[in-house]
Amino acid sequence: MSSVDVPVALLGYGTVGAAVHRLLEESADEIERSTGHRLRVARALVRDTAKERGFAAAAGVLTADFATIRDDPSIAVVAEVMGDVEPAGAYVLELLRAGRPVVTANKQLVARHGAELFEAAAAGGVQLRFEASVCAAIPVIKVLRESLVVTNVHRVLGIVNGTTNFILSEMEAGRSYAEALAEAQRLGYAEGDPTDDVEGIDAAAKMAILATVAFGSRVPLEAVSVEGIRGVTSDLVAAARALDMRVKLIGRATLVDQRVDVRVGPAFVDQRHPLAAVDGAFNAVMLQGDAIREITLEGPGAGGIETASAVVADMVAVVGTIGTGFLQSDPVWRTLEPLPAGELPSPYYLRLQVEDRAGVLARIAHELAAAGVSVARLVQQPGDGHAVLHVVTHETPAGQVAAALDAIRGLPESRGEASALPVVSDRGVEELGWA
Amino acid sequence: MSSVDVPVALLGYGTVGAAVHRLLEESADEIERSTGHRLRVARALVRDTAKERGFAAAAGVLTADFATIRDDPSIAVVAEVMGDVEPAGAYVLELLRAGRPVVTANKQLVARHGAELFEAAAAGGVQLRFEASVCAAIPVIKVLRESLVVTNVHRVLGIVNGTTNFILSEMEAGRSYAEALAEAQRLGYAEGDPTDDVEGIDAAAKMAILATVAFGSRVPLEAVSVEGIRGVTSDLVAAARALDMRVKLIGRATLVDQRVDVRVGPAFVDQRHPLAAVDGAFNAVMLQGDAIREITLEGPGAGGIETASAVVADMVAVVGTIGTGFLQSDPVWRTLEPLPAGELPSPYYLRLQVEDRAGVLARIAHELAAAGVSVARLVQQPGDGHAVLHVVTHETPAGQVAAALDAIRGLPESRGEASALPVVSDRGVEELGWA
Numbered sequence: 001m002s003s004v005d006v007p008v009a010l011l012g013y014g015t016v017g018a019a020v021h022r023l024l025e026e027s028a029d030e031i032e033r034s035t036g037h038r039l040r041v042a043r044a045l046v047r048d049t050a051k052e053r054g055f056a057a058a059a060g061v062l063t064a065d066f067a068t069i070r071d072d073p074s075i076a077v078v079a080e081v082m083g084d085v086e087p088a089g090a091y092v093l094e095l096l097r098a099g100r101p102v103v104t105a106n107k108q109l110v111a112r113h114g115a116e117l118f119e120a121a122a123a124g125g126v127q128l129r130f131e132a133s134v135c136a137a138i139p140v141i142k143v144l145r146e147s148l149v150v151t152n153v154h155r156v157l158g159i160v161n162g163t164t165n166f167i168l169s170e171m172e173a174g175r176s177y178a179e180a181l182a183e184a185q186r187l188g189y190a191e192g193d194p195t196d197d198v199e200g201i202d203a204a205a206k207m208a209i210l211a212t213v214a215f216g217s218r219v220p221l222e223a224v225s226v227e228g229i230r231g232v233t234s235d236l237v238a239a240a241r242a243l244d245m246r247v248k249l250i251g252r253a254t255l256v257d258q259r260v261d262v263r264v265g266p267a268f269v270d271q272r273h274p275l276a277a278v279d280g281a282f283n284a285v286m287l288q289g290d291a292i293r294e295i296t297l298e299g300p301g302a303g304g305i306e307t308a309s310a311v312v313a314d315m316v317a318v319v320g321t322i323g324t325g326f327l328q329s330d331p332v333w334r335t336l337e338p339l340p341a342g343e344l345p346s347p348y349y350l351r352l353q354v355e356d357r358a359g360v361l362a363r364i365a366h367e368l369a370a371a372g373v374s375v376a377r378l379v380q381q382p383g384d385g386h387a388v389l390h391v392v393t394h395e396t397p398a399g400q401v402a403a404a405l406d407a408i409r410g411l412p413e414s415r416g417e418a419s420a421l422p423v424v425s426d427r428g429v430e431e432l433g434w435a
Numbered sequence: 436m437s438s439v440d441v442p443v444a445l446l447g448y449g450t451v452g453a454a455v456h457r458l459l460e461e462s463a464d465e466i467e468r469s470t471g472h473r474l475r476v477a478r479a480l481v482r483d484t485a486k487e488r489g490f491a492a493a494a495g496v497l498t499a500d501f502a503t504i505r506d507d508p509s510i511a512v513v514a515e516v517m518g519d520v521e522p523a524g525a526y527v528l529e530l531l532r533a534g535r536p537v538v539t540a541n542k543q544l545v546a547r548h549g550a551e552l553f554e555a556a557a558a559g560g561v562q563l564r565f566e567a568s569v570c571a572a573i574p575v576i577k578v579l580r581e582s583l584v585v586t587n588v589h590r591v592l593g594i595v596n597g598t599t600n601f602i603l604s605e606m607e608a609g610r611s612y613a614e615a616l617a618e619a620q621r622l623g624y625a626e627g628d629p630t631d632d633v634e635g636i637d638a639a640a641k642m643a644i645l646a647t648v649a650f651g652s653r654v655p656l657e658a659v660s661v662e663g664i665r666g667v668t669s670d671l672v673a674a675a676r677a678l679d680m681r682v683k684l685i686g687r688a689t690l691v692d693q694r695v696d697v698r699v700g701p702a703f704v705d706q707r708h709p710l711a712a713v714d715g716a717f718n719a720v721m722l723q724g725d726a727i728r729e730i731t732l733e734g735p736g737a738g739g740i741e742t743a744s745a746v747v748a749d750m751v752a753v754v755g756t757i758g759t760g761f762l763q764s765d766p767v768w769r770t771l772e773p774l775p776a777g778e779l780p781s782p783y784y785l786r787l788q789v790e791d792r793a794g795v796l797a798r799i800a801h802e803l804a805a806a807g808v809s810v811a812r813l814v815q816q817p818g819d820g821h822a823v824l825h826v827v828t829h830e831t832p833a834g835q836v837a838a839a840l841d842a843i844r845g846l847p848e849s850r851g852e853a854s855a856l857p858v859v860s861d862r863g864v865e866e867l868g869w870a
Contacts, residue, residue: 023726027585033768034584036760131582137727139582147566147574147748149469150462274733277712284731291458291744292572292734296719298709299730309726313582320761325471327755333468 004032006319007042009069011091012082013062016105016132017044018055019308020079020315027312035320039076043069045091066091070098077318079311080104081132089113096120096128101322103314105132105307111205111221114212118330127318127328132310134206135160135283135301139310142317143297144213144287145327151289153214156253157424160206162281162301163190163197164229164249169280171237172246177230189281199228200264203251210285211253211262217336219253219262225341227265236266236421239351239390242379244271248278250424259339268349268392270425274298342399347376347423349392350401352408353416356387360413364389367411371404372396386415392423439467441754442477444504446526447517448497451540451567452479453490454743455514455750462747470755474511478504480526501526505533512753514746515539524548531555531563536757538749540567540742546640546656549647553765562753562763567745569641570595570718570736574745577752578732579648579722580762586724588649591688592859595641597716597736598625598632599664599684604715606672607681612665624716634663635699638686645720646688646697652771654688654697660776662700671701671856674786674825677814679706683713685859694774703784703827705860709733777834782811782858784827785836787843788851791822795848799824802846806839807831821850827858 008024010017021041024031028038041061049062063069069078070091078100082088089109095102097120104110110117110133121128131141135158144153159165166189170180181198184190196202204224211219229249240247250267253260269276274296278284283301288294300306321327354360361380368375368391377392393401405418443459445452456476459466463473476496484497498504504513505526513535517523524544530537532555539545545552545568556563566576570593579588594600601624605615616633619625631637639659646654664684675682685702688695704711709731713719718736723729735741756762789795796815803810803826812827828836836855844853 023585030584033764034580034762036763137582137586138730139578142577142582143574145469146752147572147577147745149465149751150458150747151572151744272712272714274712277707277709279707291740293741295573295732295734297730297732300728305726306728309586310582312585316584317581321756321759324756324759327469328471329468 004036004038006037006039006076007074008039008315009042009075009078010044011069011078011080011088013044013046013053013057014081015054015304016081016307016311018053019305020081020311021057022055023308023312031316035316037319039315039319042075043072045069070094070100075100076322077101077103077315079315080106081311082106085109085112092117093120096124096126099124099126101126101128101318103129103311103318105311107133107205107209111208114209115218115332118332121328122330125328127321129314129318130209131314132307134209135285136303137306137309138283138285138297138299138301139313140210140285140297141213143295145331148287148289148292148295151291153287153289154255155288156207156210156214156285157275158207158210158251158283158285159248159275159278160251160283160285160301161197161203161249162283163194164203165278165283166281167198168229168232168237168247168249171232171234172241176234177232198230200226200249203249203264207251207253207262207264211260213331214253214287215255215260215336216331216333217260218332219260223262223338225263225265229266232266236351240268243268243349243377243390243392245269245423246271246276248275250275250422254339254344255336256339256343256345258336260336261339261341261344265422267422267424270423273424275424342397342402344398345395346398347393347395347425348401348420349390349423350405350418350420352389352391352418353383353386353414354389355413355415356382356385360387361389363411363413364408367407368404371407372400373404439471439473441472441474441511442509443474443750444477444510444513445479446504446513446515446523448479448481448488448492449516450489450739451516451742451746453488454740455516455746456492457490458743458747466751470751472754474750474754477510478507480504505529505535510535511757512536512538512750514750515541516746517541520544520547527552528555531559531561534559534561536561536563536753538564538746538753540746542568542640542644546643549644550653550767553767556763557765560763562756564749564753565644566749567742569644570720571738572741572744573718573720573732573734573736574748575645575720575732576648578730580766583722583724583727583730586726588722588724589690590723591642591645591649591686591720592710593642593645593686593718593720594683594710594713595686595718595720595736596632596638596684597718598629599638600713600718601716602633603664603667603672603682603684606667606669607676611669612667633665635661635684638684638699642686642688642697642699646695648766649688649722650690650695650771651766651768652695653767654695658697658773660698660700664701667701671786675703678703678784678812678825678827680704680858681706681711683710685710685857689774689779690771691774691778691780693771695771696774696776696779700857702857702859705858708859710859777832777837779833780830781833782828782830782860783836783855784825784858785840785853785855787824787826787853788818788821788849789824790848790850791817791820795822796824798846798848799843802842803839806842807835808839
């Protein structure tokens, strides 16, 4: 690595790949100042070398032959920006085993095949970096792995899907779910088939990666409990507002007594909590640890140029640290057990439809107390032939809340809905015992 | 650097130094996993080796003889955690020139002597890192230098002093300035002599460092325009609330047409802006750039263990990248001119006391229009024998706002106050042309 000119390669030359190429060219001086090297795209793997491109590559750069990249020992780092798990995954494995450092923006690949990838990186003695696989330009992986190396992060809370955050923000402005989704599609925030976003699947992959890195224990995608936003009604959004909260799709990874819980689902977020202020298509991640209390990072969680910016930063870091062994290891170094779902402690919002007559409130309060659920706040709202009770609880294990809801559903005074959503509250730190 | 055991040294062994030592011991495994090395404190410089310490050092570690650190080539990195510009500055210069990498938590040293320090680092061929000098554990320097290397950051907006943010938060809760300051002192957030905090001096040093790193051009401390919070009245806090804003002490560094403006002063922050949600003693920094739109980092901006966590992360990064030349350069690589103060564009809040009779509003509106100040919002409030006008302007160069205020003060209808504060608004991005 003594030469100034350093050849690099790309797998894929779509929106992100072309943007990576452009940023490397436009910022060559900045990169040379920080690393001593100029990164030059020597090869970019594409299916069709004849296709028109947004940012043209020099003659001979585009290639359809993967072996010209894998077998070129002069290439210092390869950025995988193809998307889809295959064939990207097979290429990345081959590259790592062949001793080529890799940077990937591929969330599903890292979430599903992290173990194999890091095993290959160790075998090849090279780095694998993946900042762009989570929340685009928000440098949450770097901060977790490098800045918070000694802080024992025990909780990650995030709004890690911009599409659903946009939809929920629009619903707060008075739109229905269907209208908000249509608007998100019109603006290009949501796909024609929005399933991955609205069902929480995209967020789950990001949370699996974040939890794995934060806790040093592999969290497989299947271990993430997932609920999307399709069940979020305008009524629920209004109820949140009445309690000075906002409905958000929250990813939450928690380390309790050396056991791990990772979940994605709608939650009520207190207006005073940093995540409540995250509007529209933005993302934010809060990291809570011993030495730092909490650090929150917020920014655009998607976008071609934003993703490319994170890919380039990783390429620069790889080139800047080659030969040192720095961050060459798998972030996973221990095996932690999953926390049984019922044991996860949280404050909750409960929504209960009950008969509207004297004595019902006492009955409900009795059932909650019997299940060990302590009430922090209660609002009774007259409904159409029934009453709706809005309850905010103190921190309670999920299992006790479920038991209380079961008991309440069985009461003769029950009139339909009895449901719960977790509450994310800043005040919780002091007042609710939220740890 | 092939050995696992790597001796390091500390200058200073007070709260931060002892915490650095403790974190290095407690997290030795984590550090070895990320770097391949175990960092062991071999020497810690103190004035009095016999004094009792919170976290005891092994026999022979404490020394009063600086030369034993400077002249020991086995020491891989030295953390300067003494505080005060001297003698810390002289020690750091000697260490760098002798080829010892240095990590410093010393804000005033970096803000005042950055040029000399980086010259010495270049001469010695070693890194100088300074994450802990700005906002403790919030990794804003790392994010600027490493994650945002290709994004051309053109604006840094920050709440970088926790003491004043706490005082202003308390004033919003109904306390007077004096009461809020006393409470901050009681809780240990403010010193007995709070001048450095409440006059904005502490924030100015942080903004000088942030602007220097973000723009690659040296911003001397004297170039930072500073106003503290002593002039913030309860009336002003109430006026902000009525406009859905909050009064915050905002540091702002702006790059306009290759010219630089850096200032610290009270501002009205729109409730929807990410910085509005920063409560109590927390800090936050928003970085706006080409490829990333904006990234906001929030967390505790002070504290012994938080500062130590940042120092350790820097030590780990130095040890992890030794011999690569990575980030060995001065972040300064160009010389940009200052922006004349009158040319800084911003939306403003204007507070005008005027005679309460027909025709006055038209007269004020005329003067504002004549100075080229465009009104976004106006609220008239009846006062004690006069009216108070609260005006929010569209983005306007500071000079035009000053000219308008001068003209209004000269009107026969003027009744006292005519003052302006900048407005920080999220809506500005689209609606106010805030760039």
